[in-house]
Amino acid sequence: MKEIDELIEISQFYGRDNRFVIAGGGNTSYKNNEKIWVKASGASLATITEDGFAILDRAMLNPMSEKEYSKDVFERERQVKDDLSAATITKGKRPSVETSMHNVIDYPFVVHLHPTAVNGLLCAVNAESELKRLFGDKALFVEYTDPGYVLFNKVNDKLEEYRSKHKEEAQVIWLQNHGIFVAAKTIEEIKSIYDEIIAKLEGAINEQLPTGDVDVPENVVEIIPAIRMMLSDKELKTLRIRNNKLISYFSESEENQKDIIKPFTPDAIVYCKSNYIFLNGKDAGVILEESKKNIPEFTARFGYQPKVLLIKGIGLVAVGDNAKQCDILLDVYEDAMKVAYLS
Ligand SMILES: [Zn+2]
Structure with missing residues (x-):
């Protein structure tokens, strides 16, 4: 499938660039009406192949945003994991815990990363006001929440709020102290959105990171x-x-x-x-x-x-x-x- 080749291409493209991906961080997805392909746990973006993606049935994922889960955090996360694995077609491949977020964003391609420059902004004390100053009032900012179902719910609410306010689907979601979701119809568009974001962030930095080697001393x-x-x-x-x-x-x-x-x-x-x-x-x-x-x-x-x-x-x-x-x-x-x- 052409789209899966494109998903692999964009995953490796960012996975190999340490400005965007450190260690196992980040995940990518492609979806059509019926199914979603999302990076499986344990796969690394830099070297991912078709085998590194879990495929899930969206008809079973969609009700997760409406469902009532347990109030107990451990019980709730277990229930969510069970629902995710029930929706997984490729049994044995564990979908990322961030799959539900990929599923609710109404674009075929979603690339979620934790880029250094983005987190330089999102971990700042005044993250939200700085974000809006640089990217405008429309920028969709989600306050820090522990990863898991609660974060998904918050993102889902924010997306709905955005849809009713702006009459369109958000393409960029900024998660405080965490990272960013970029969504689009094509992988070219994903790249151009990321390029624009990184260029703007780099242009806004008044102090460059210290660079250069320091010798390890003899002692x-x-x-x-x-x-x-x-x-x-x-x-x-x-x-x-x-x-x-x-x-x-x-x-x-x-x-x-x-x-x-x-x-x-x-x-x-x-x-x-x-x-x-x-x-x-x-x-x-x-x-x-x-x-x-x-x-x-x-x-x-x-x-x-x-x-x-x-x-x-x-x-x-x-x-x-x-x-x-x-x-x-x-x-x-x-x-x-x-x-x-x-x-
Ligand atoms: Zn993440």
Whole structure:
């Protein structure tokens, strides 16, 4: 089917560009009257093929927006998942939890992404007013809600409000602290809408992100192996370090670190969790003393080990089970730094 080839093309197009997609974030869909093809959980946009899409029966999805679900959040999310899987034609492929949102937007192609530049705006304190200043009063802004059915309901209400007010279907939906939905009849139109949005956002930025390399210092050999052992009491962990001008903007200043103490987006929470360790000791000895105290305290308090440490003079350190996992953590947290810097 020509449309499915186009869906694959646009998915890979954005999936391969790290300004738009970090790790597993984002999803895409195509629909006709009967069916919707939506990225399945576990598939990655960059390498997706036809096999990476779940196909769902829209006649079974459509009633979900009217249905009464449980008031209990866990029960409700379970019921919603059950309904989604009942509507899935390609059994065994789990559709994204964001499928219902794709389904209610009345355009064939929908591309939902979490671009850095977009989240730089959507994670700002004055996100809504900035959005309207740049994109006009018509821009459809949805306040932050935890991902899941409640967010879907809110988006659905906002879409209906938009339809009755403007007598047309919204093509762009901005989700606070999350990302953006772009919808259109063709993939060319999707690209041109994204191009226009990114160009406008980049033009509006008064400060450019710090770029350039920073060397990892020699005393890293005194610090990293020791920290690795502190984190490897159950199993041997892999640690990876990254440093550059953006990272050192945060690692060298406790004042700047205040902006990245908490995550802004679901992506950051999913991959890096919600708490991080900041070590600001003046030399290797002090940093190791701090680690000996902070790491066990952190683990006891939050019930999990830190995935991300920011160490003064060293840079950003990821803790994972293997190098690939560490690279994903570094990419996601560095993206969170960009968002924090821009917002
Ligand atoms: Zn999303």
